[in-house]
Amino acid sequence: MSKYKNTSGLYPWFIEDGEHLIFPGDLKNFRKLLPYGKVFNCIDDVNGFLTLQYGKNTFRVKHDLYKVVNKPRFGIGCKVMLAKDNTQEGTVEEINWHQKNGIPIYYISINGKRKSTRYFDEDLIAI
The missing domain is CATH 2.30.30 (SH3 type barrels.)
Structure with missing residues (x-):
């Protein structure tokens, strides 16, 4: 294997x-x-x-x-909610790697529009 x-x-x-x-x-x-x-x-x-x-x-x-x-907590296409504002739902569009910190960075779209903000595991909640 x-x-x-x-x-x-x-x-x-x-x-x-x-x-x-x-x-x-x-x-x-x-x-x-x-x-x-x-x-x-x-x-x-x-x-x-x-x-x-x-x-x-x-x-x-x-x-x-x-x-x-390490496997990211979320995958591309996963539905998520912003932890600080649990009224906004989005979709994970891209997963990159933060070289310095050794953790995934997520880019999401909300209502079909891609956000420029980068999110970390603690910023998102799975729906």
């Missing part, structure tokens, strides 16, 4: 790291995503490639750069 399957992790890839690390059919979309700092879910490990999920998208990448991190 893979030590990476069912983990959360970072894949801090830049083009300078080499296109050979990304499955050719996934390269274009992975580049568009700008993966540095994003928290992925590893959903499979087959034939030398990890399958990383970010929201509804999946990408196949080599193991080389993958770094396991």
Whole structure:
């Protein structure tokens, strides 16, 4: 069994790291995503490639750069409420990693509009 399957992790890839690390059919979309700092879910490990999920998208990448991190409390698409104002409901749109503090950062949308504020675990309540 893979030590990476069912983990959360970072894949801090830049083009300078080499296109050979990304499955050719996934390269274009992975580049568009700008993966540095994003928290992925590893959903499979087959034939030398990890399958990383970010929201509804999946990408196949080599193991080389993958770094396991603690699983975020919320996932992309999760419905949440702001802890300080429990009348505002939103949806997690993006999960990034705070390098200095080693914790996830969430970006949410409320009423379909993305907020520029970054939120931490303690700022959100699952609905």
